[in-house]
Amino acid sequence: MSQAAVDLSVEIAGLRLPNPLVLASGILGTHASLMVRCARAGAGAITAKSAGPVPRGGHVNPSCVDFGGGLLNAIGLANPGAEAEVALLAETRAQLAELGVPLIASIFADTVDNFARVAEHISRAAPDLIEVNISCPNVGSEFGEPFAGQPESAAAVTAAVKAATGIPVIVKLAPNVPSIARIARAVVEAGADALCAINTMPGMLIDAESGLPVLQNRSGGLSGPALKPIALNAVYQIARVVQVPIIGTGGVSTGQDAIEMLSAGASAVGIGSAVYADGPDAFGRIAREMREWLVAHGLTLAQVRGRAHRQAKWPEAATPAPVPHAPAAETAPPATPRAGAAS
Ligand SMILES: Cc1cc2nc3c(=O)[nH]c(=O)nc-3n(C[C@H](O)[C@H](O)[C@H](O)COP(=O)(O)O)c2cc1C
Numbered sequence: 001m002s003q004a005a006v007d008l009s010v011e012i013a014g015l016r017l018p019n020p021l022v023l024a025s026g027i028l029g030t031h032a033s034l035m036v037r038c039a040r041a042g043a044g045a046i047t048a049k050s051a052g053p054v055p056r057g058g059h060v061n062p063s064c065v066d067f068g069g070g071l072l073n074a075i076g077l078a079n080p081g082a083e084a085e086v087a088l089l090a091e092t093r094a095q096l097a098e099l100g101v102p103l104i105a106s107i108f109a110d111t112v113d114n115f116a117r118v119a120e121h122i123s124r125a126a127p128d129l130i131e132v133n134i135s136c137p138n139v140g141s142e143f144g145e146p147f148a149g150q151p152e153s154a155a156a157v158t159a160a161v162k163a164a165t166g167i168p169v170i171v172k173l174a175p176n177v178p179s180i181a182r183i184a185r186a187v188v189e190a191g192a193d194a195l196c197a198i199n200t201m202p203g204m205l206i207d208a209e210s211g212l213p214v215l216q217n218r219s220g221g222l223s224g225p226a227l228k229p230i231a232l233n234a235v236y237q238i239a240r241v242v243q244v245p246i247i248g249t250g251g252v253s254t255g256q257d258a259i260e261m262l263s264a265g266a267s268a269v270g271i272g273s274a275v276y277a278d279g280p281d282a283f284g285r286i287a288r289e290m291r292e293w294l295v296a297h298g299l300t301l302a303q304v305r306g307r308a309h310r311q312a313k314w315p316e317a318a319t320p321a322p323v324p325h326a327p328a329a330e331t332a333p334p335a336t337p338r339a340g341a342a343s
Pocket of ligand 1: 024025026027049050064071073075077106133136172198199200222223224225227249250251252270271272273274276
């Protein structure tokens with residue numbers, strides 16, 4: 001098959017995307033012209049920067065640092081507030097619709113009720129989807145633990161947002177939880193139409209000379225290449241327990257990275273730091289690399305999706321049996337020391 005004939009289109013919550021590459025929230029999602037540039041450059045969907053109930057200035061610089069393995073950011077959810085966001089989204093949506101590229105609004109709030117209020121408000125702009133950011137790690141001092149930290153709080157936000165809008169809802173999950181699969185199941189049971197996994201991972205950089213954390217906020221969220229194995233694992237674990245589409249996000253910067261994310265079970269692939277580093281042209285390049293990979297391997301996108309769950313190279317039977325909770329020493333008789341063994 002020729003590369004031009006490769007069909008990269010995918011479906012998320014009833015919406016057709018021309019390709020699976022989604023601009024992740026927080027990257028160039030602040031102005032209509034920037035979002036349209038990403039769509040023209042080859043993005044399959046555009047997520048706007050997260051907007052909350054009221055305008056926020058965000059954190060003081062330095063708030064985003066490239067440390068070699070990726071980015072560490074603590075932008076602090078700077079945004080113009082829901083009121084101004086409605087106008088931005090309406091303007092952007094009209095322009096994206098002409099290009100056949102869906103718009104995803106992104107919202108956050110400090111309480112369950114405010115999540116519902118922002119969702120209801122933002123719906124006036126008629127975005128194609130609403131992504132619910134319950135997982136920003138950089139505002140803990142103001143908002144406390146992210147709602148994504150517990151199944152109950154994650155489900156409460158999801159149910160409230162679903163009740164407040166008729167627009168399909170994506171819930172964006174956090175990587176730093178004991179079981180992301182449990183949280184995923186809870187939000188899907190509460191009505192989520194799709195999931196985005198993952199947001200950034202909490203991290204810190206310290207300047208050895210001064211002994212000070214590099215970011216003014218001290219800690220921040222890690223993204224880019226260092227996040228990829230964590231994101232792949234999260235998507236893989238989630239895909240085992242839910243049926244809704246997953247936008248796999250974290251560390252994707254090449255076509256092969258995107259193929260890996262789809263193999264883990266994602267239906268679409270979020271791109272953030274790679275666009276921050278390379279600009280909107282990253283979309284066209286990654287899509288081209290995906291086509292090249294698919295043609296070289298004689299596979300379709302549908303055959304790639306979830307492939308890691310079907311591959312028989314390392315069958316379940318060959319993996320070690322699960323370790324029982326009770327330590328073996330408590331149940332088994334004490335081992336007889338070998339002659340001459342040191343004690
Ligand atoms: C500078 C910056 C700002 C971000 N702002 C947001 C945001 O407003 N809302 C959100 O849900 N995620 C935000 N994120 C997280 C990204 O959407 C994405 O989940 C994360 O960066 C992992 O993807 P990547 O490795 O491709 O960057 C931000 C990330 C960066 C680097």
